[in-house]
Amino acid sequence: MREIIGIILIGIGVAFDVFGCIGLIRLPDVYNRLQAATKGVTVGTWGILIGVCVLVGFNSLGVKALLAVILIFFTSATASHALARGAHKSGTKLWKRSVCDRYEEDRKNAKIKN
Amino acid sequence: MRRVILFIDSFILWLLLTWTLNYQSLLVGAGFSLLVTVIFGKRFSQRPIKWFEPQRYFWLIVLYMPFFAWQCLKANVDVAYRVLHPKMPIEPGIVRVRTVLKSKIGRTVLANSITMTPGTLSVDIRDEYLYIHWIKVYAQDEENATRIIVKKFERFLVRIFE
Numbered sequence: 001m002r003e004i005i006g007i008i009l010i011g012i013g014v015a016f017d018v019f020g021c022i023g024l025i026r027l028p029d030v031y032n033r034l035q036a037a038t039k040g041v042t043v044g045t046w047g048i049l050i051g052v053c054v055l056v057g058f059n060s061l062g063v064k065a066l067l068a069v070i071l072i073f074f075t076s077a078t079a080s081h082a083l084a085r086g087a088h089k090s091g092t093k094l095w096k097r098s099v100c101d102r103y104e105e106d107r108k109n110a111k112i113k114n
Numbered sequence: 115m116r117r118v119i120l121f122i123d124s125f126i127l128w129l130l131l132t133w134t135l136n137y138q139s140l141l142v143g144a145g146f147s148l149l150v151t152v153i154f155g156k157r158f159s160q161r162p163i164k165w166f167e168p169q170r171y172f173w174l175i176v177l178y179m180p181f182f183a184w185q186c187l188k189a190n191v192d193v194a195y196r197v198l199h200p201k202m203p204i205e206p207g208i209v210r211v212r213t214v215l216k217s218k219i220g221r222t223v224l225a226n227s228i229t230m231t232p233g234t235l236s237v238d239i240r241d242e243y244l245y246i247h248w249i250k251v252y253a254q255d256e257e258n259a260t261r262i263i264v265k266k267f268e269r270f271l272v273r274i275f276e
């Protein structure tokens with residue numbers, strides 16, 4: 001029973017990883033690609049890690065997998081935030097059919113420095 | 115005070131990582147925890163008293179984590195649908211939202227939570243304003259965007275970190 005649940009979780013994780021990779025290819029600009037690349041893949045990796053934890057039980061390997069879940073939560077979010085901010089500051093434009101860009105407006109109106 | 119908490123926390127992390135009670139490993143762990151405490155002690159936790167209030171842990175572990183996992187899963191399915199759909203129904207844009215959280219750690223976790231739910235990505239934070247890249251813009255004005263993106267996390271985070 002435990003093995004079945006673990007393997008199902010790993011399968012869901014791999015599926016989300018694949019969707020993330022497809023998004024990375026299909027979506028138009030750097031910001032949308034970051035969305036697919038960092039998040040779809042992160043949740044996929046969580047699925048795999050939790051699946052491993054269920055599969056091997058609550059021993060040294062399983063606890064390491066759970067700790068990796070928490071570490072990925074912070075590092076992945078921070079990295080995607082830094083990449084998006086860096087891309088915007090270096091002048092990368094949004095996709096041509098984007099609806100609005102409040103960040104650009106506020107930077108032009110000098111509400112925020114640099 | 116905050117240094118003691120940091121030391122205990124890093125030591126617990128070491129114990130979980132090594133998963134052994136061998137005395138040599140404990141000694142090395144204590145040494146490294148001390149090193150971490152000396153380097154990062156000044157920047158850790160502005161108000162250490164918050165660590166001793168059990169209701170914060172209740173809100174974090176029992177209520178916030180399952181809610182966040184559910185949001186994450188729902189939003190992931192949404193993004194997977196948008197990616198796989200032949201016409202790609204996306205309307206991206208950057209909106210500005212506003213938070214009532216005051217503490218630094220609260221704002222950090224709010225920005226990370228927004229980033230981790232697919233469809234929204236925090237680009238920058240200035241004082242109480244966050245700039246969010248949204249893969250499908252449902253509302254361009256500040257109030258409605260705040261209501262949709264921020265409020266659902268904020269009502270938990272106010273209890274945990276404020």
